[in-house]
Amino acid sequence: MAKNKNLIYIAASLVVFIVLAFLYSTPVFTGKQLFQHDIVQYRGGAKELLDYRANTGDETYWSDSMFGGMPTYQMGSQFKGDIIKKIDSNLNFFPRPVNYLFLLFAGFFLLGMVAVRNWKYALLGATFFGLSTYFYIIIAAGHNGKVNTIEYFAPLLAGILLVYIRKSYIWGFIVTTLFMGLQIAANHPQMTYYLFIALGFLFLSELIRAIQKKTPMKHFLISSGIIAAACVIGVGMNSQRIMANAEYVKETVRGKQILDNDTHTSGKSGMDKESMLMWSYGRLETLNLFIPRLMGGGSQEPEAKDIMNKVQELVQENVTSQAEMDRVSKGFGSVTYWGDQPGTSGPAYQGAIVCFLALLGFFFAWKKYRYWILGASILTVLLAWGSNFMPLSDFFIDFVPIYNKFRAPSSILVIVELLFPLIAIIGLYRFFTDEKLTEEYKKKILLYVGGGTLGFLLILLIFGKSLLGFYTENEKLYFPPFLLDFMVDERFKLFRIDAIKAFIYVAIAAGALFMVLKKKLNQNIALIILGVVSLFDLWTVNKRYLNDENYVDKVFAENPFQTESSDLLAEKVQANPNLGSILANVQINKTLETIAEKDKTHYRIFNNLLGTFSETNTSYFKSSIGGYHAVKLRRYDDVINEYFQVMDSVKLPNVLNLLNAKYWVAGDPEHPQAMPNPKANGNAWFVSDLKFVNSPNQEIKSIGVIDSKKTAVIASSDKEYFNNKPVQADPTAFINLTKYQPNELEFKSESKTPQLAVFSEIYYPHGWKMFVDDKEVPYIKADYLLRAVHVPAGKHNIRMIFEPEVIETGKWISLLSFGLFILLSGFGIYWMNKNKKKEVLIEKV
Numbered sequence: 001m002a003k004n005k006n007l008i009y010i011a012a013s014l015v016v017f018i019v020l021a022f023l024y025s026t027p028v029f030t031g032k033q034l035f036q037h038d039i040v041q042y043r044g045g046a047k048e049l050l051d052y053r054a055n056t057g058d059e060t061y062w063s064d065s066m067f068g069g070m071p072t073y074q075m076g077s078q079f080k081g082d083i084i085k086k087i088d089s090n091l092n093f094f095p096r097p098v099n100y101l102f103l104l105f106a107g108f109f110l111l112g113m114v115a116v117r118n119w120k121y122a123l124l125g126a127t128f129f130g131l132s133t134y135f136y137i138i139i140a141a142g143h144n145g146k147v148n149t150i151e152y153f154a155p156l157l158a159g160i161l162l163v164y165i166r167k168s169y170i171w172g173f174i175v176t177t178l179f180m181g182l183q184i185a186a187n188h189p190q191m192t193y194y195l196f197i198a199l200g201f202l203f204l205s206e207l208i209r210a211i212q213k214k215t216p217m218k219h220f221l222i223s224s225g226i227i228a229a230a231c232v233i234g235v236g237m238n239s240q241r242i243m244a245n246a247e248y249v250k251e252t253v254r255g256k257q258i259l260d261n262d263t264h265t266s267g268k269s270g271m272d273k274e275s276m277l278m279w280s281y282g283r284l285e286t287l288n289l290f291i292p293r294l295m296g297g298g299s300q301e302p303e304a305k306d307i308m309n310k311v312q313e314l315v316q317e318n319v320t321s322q323a324e325m326d327r328v329s330k331g332f333g334s335v336t337y338w339g340d341q342p343g344t345s346g347p348a349y350q351g352a353i354v355c356f357l358a359l360l361g362f363f364f365a366w367k368k369y370r371y372w373i374l375g376a377s378i379l380t381v382l383l384a385w386g387s388n389f390m391p392l393s394d395f396f397i398d399f400v401p402i403y404n405k406f407r408a409p410s411s412i413l414v415i416v417e418l419l420f421p422l423i424a425i426i427g428l429y430r431f432f433t434d435e436k437l438t439e440e441y442k443k444k445i446l447l448y449v450g451g452g453t454l455g456f457l458l459i460l461l462i463f464g465k466s467l468l469g470f471y472t473e474n475e476k477l478y479f480p481p482f483l484l485d486f487m488v489d490e491r492f493k494l495f496r497i498d499a500i501k502a503f504i505y506v507a508i509a510a511g512a513l514f515m516v517l518k519k520k521l522n523q524n525i526a527l528i529i530l531g532v533v534s535l536f537d538l539w540t541v542n543k544r545y546l547n548d549e550n551y552v553d554k555v556f557a558e559n560p561f562q563t564e565s566s567d568l569l570a571e572k573v574q575a576n577p578n579l580g581s582i583l584a585n586v587q588i589n590k591t592l593e594t595i596a597e598k599d600k601t602h603y604r605i606f607n608n609l610l611g612t613f614s615e616t617n618t619s620y621f622k623s624s625i626g627g628y629h630a631v632k633l634r635r636y637d638d639v640i641n642e643y644f645q646v647m648d649s650v651k652l653p654n655v656l657n658l659l660n661a662k663y664w665v666a667g668d669p670e671h672p673q674a675m676p677n678p679k680a681n682g683n684a685w686f687v688s689d690l691k692f693v694n695s696p697n698q699e700i701k702s703i704g705v706i707d708s709k710k711t712a713v714i715a716s717s718d719k720e721y722f723n724n725k726p727v728q729a730d731p732t733a734f735i736n737l738t739k740y741q742p743n744e745l746e747f748k749s750e751s752k753t754p755q756l757a758v759f760s761e762i763y764y765p766h767g768w769k770m771f772v773d774d775k776e777v778p779y780i781k782a783d784y785l786l787r788a789v790h791v792p793a794g795k796h797n798i799r800m801i802f803e804p805e806v807i808e809t810g811k812w813i814s815l816l817s818f819g820l821f822i823l824l825s826g827f828g829i830y831w832m833n834k835n836k837k838k839e840v841l842i843e844k845v
Helices: 002-024 026-030 037-045 047-056 083-091 098-116 119-130 133-141 144-150 153-164 169-185 189-211 217-236 239-249 284-289 304-318 322-331 352-364 367-384 390-399 409-433 439-468 473-478 481-517 523-542 554-558 567-575 577-584 586-598 617-621 634-644 651-658 696-702 716-722 805-844
Strands: 604-607 661-668 671-676 684-687 689-693 711-715 734-741 744-751 755-762 768-772 775-777 780-782 786-791 794-802
Touching: 002 026, 002 098, 002 119, 037 047, 037 617, 047 617, 083 169, 083 805, 098 119, 098 133, 098 144, 098 153, 098 409, 119 409, 119 523, 133 144, 133 409, 133 523, 144 189, 153 169, 153 189, 153 217, 153 409, 169 189, 169 217, 169 239, 169 805, 189 217, 189 367, 189 409, 217 239, 217 805, 239 805, 284 409, 304 481, 322 473, 352 367, 352 409, 352 439, 352 481, 352 523, 367 390, 367 409, 409 523, 439 481, 473 481, 481 523, 567 577, 577 586, 586 604, 586 617, 586 661, 586 671, 604 617, 634 651, 634 696, 651 661, 684 734, 684 744, 689 696, 689 716, 696 711, 711 716, 711 780, 716 780, 744 755, 755 794, 768 786, 786 794
Parallel strands: 604 661, 689 711
Antiparallel strands: 661 671, 684 755, 734 744, 744 794, 755 786, 768 775, 768 794, 780 786
8 A cells, every 4th residue: 555655646747747837848848849059050061961861761871061070979869779869759748848857857757766765855966957057058059968967967877876885786787777778878078078077986885884894895796797797788788979070089089189289289188188178167156056147147147237337338438549449348258157267147056045955955965865975076176177277187187088079168067966956865865864873963964054054144145245356357357447336236236146045044943943943843844845935046047047038939049040030030039039040141051052052053152241160151061161060070179270360361261162152142140142152173073293291280271282182192101002003194084973973972083103192081981981882992081181082094883981890799798688687687677576486475374
């Protein structure tokens, strides 16, 4: 009976999560969809991939849509036999973002049930975790892969705790394996990597407990073996994805550097430190976990417009010269954010009550949870500081494997956002139920932590201006006193409102706990108070960053690259400023569409109007010189830094010709101009002059000054390729593209002499195969980033296809791993049920 009653409560909790998710996302009832910046960019960059899939029913693992061409592994490619990804898709069946919110709630509920085995605390903890502000910020931005990965954090940890803490080996294995597989399938390695840093502390904690004989060493070894096997199988289910990305990442900005210069060292792996640590959390900014607007919140808070209007009035009234105006302009950054990061969409707010209860949890929770969670929390906070705590960052970058592949260390605070709710509900559960904690101890800790927290808030409210400053160093340097004082006052008002709220919320929480100790308040009522107040707190803060304005009509969400303006669109934009970018880009999109419709051959467009390397409008209509992606091929990124950052009027056109930029888009957004580039090299060309160079630096420098139509720059390491392969000039020779698919190109050539054919196709050493007259031949890299092949005299058919071997190999490993998971799970359940039957028979005897 009790078991059935518990199942009813669990089912009711899941219904609560569904209701909360839909209530937060009410626009989905009217068919509206989220308008997410990164998803808009994805729709443009993945257009060629999606069209190919729709037209052929097959998959292309290469696309020419962005950056001259790149693998699609990080662009939404699908893999045959990818069963675990299908499970992920089925779990995310609710409309976005209801799916994410429900799984965030439900996943932590499972973790809470494992940790404390009480649905009330699991339900409370689920709201603590599922309403963490950072998740709503990344949903609004369109970081879907990131939040998809995070939603499996809690159930994966639940599986591991089932093995280590609950000694439920079979169910622990099943849960761990399944959610390890789903975690990897969500495809955000950085988030998974950060989670395993935290899990390392759990492993150390269990090892120390075994050494201290608080738990049997045999259990620790068996548990560790089970978890290791579960993780290996979970990873194995994703073999295609992992193997393809592992191969790909070596050739990207996350892999080894090629050039030697001020910021790069040849052969060194990972990104440069400046890029990695750009988004580092400030030390004081960490208190944003507790007070959302300690540093102003986001760069564009709702109050920013009003403050900026007042700033303009003050400047007009007080600034009397252009020189003074120029000086003031130098000081401006964000009106509503003054932290250490270049900018931010919002704070990593955890909730005042959650942070307060987490502090209590470090005194009340069982030691088997307390120390590893404390250690993991401290480390992740210190790592989040990034450039503000260089000794630790340097150590991790230089000595900890894979760490230097990831940027934006501030995002590691997701670990705190997982662990604080966990330690909070464990501590709360023991506070209410564990008789080993004396009433005197509870009162003492509650008085010290509650009083200390409230006292700290009072100090900030009274002395906040002098302690926190509320200005940046840049503002202090360039702003006149009248403007700086105004900014400080306005920002202090923003901070004060949130600090007062935090004081009230903590006072209510502490008061409720004291009243329970005094037997003046029922435990269940106290839990409801904590839940309701925390829900109100987090809900209202989250609505600053993800609200009804983030939703738009389905037509605009699914086709953000509009080519026609209309009164309806203008009306929609007026009602929702988020649609402004669609209206602003209509003329540019129309120009791109016109180019693509008039000239259906294969070429690239150089769009210099929207920020070449931060837009995918161009890619939506045609192959682009630019694009928007965090994991670009290293060689292409080197060319961007060498030529496009400087914009040399002679060298840059040479490089654009090399990349077959047949059209340039210039002018202004209202009056864009499509400019044909008759000097573009075309899809392929023959060269007879070879320039051998000794280093990558010489290669990349040379392509800006040579006549690339006649000369190819070749690395001296490829000199042997030309043994017995002479190259001679023939002015009548030609090579033409006859078939184009993103993963297969065909050319017809004719020449009286042997030639080197250079293709305006990006060199990638894995998966591309070259055929001359249906015979596979080796090819080399030319002009630093292009493909080239030797072609004998005569008429020839040249074909190149992209067939990565890792895809087929990975498919079979994935299928075998999933099969092994099903086999072991089935055997485990059978064995468990068999033992239960034996126990029942023994009891009857």
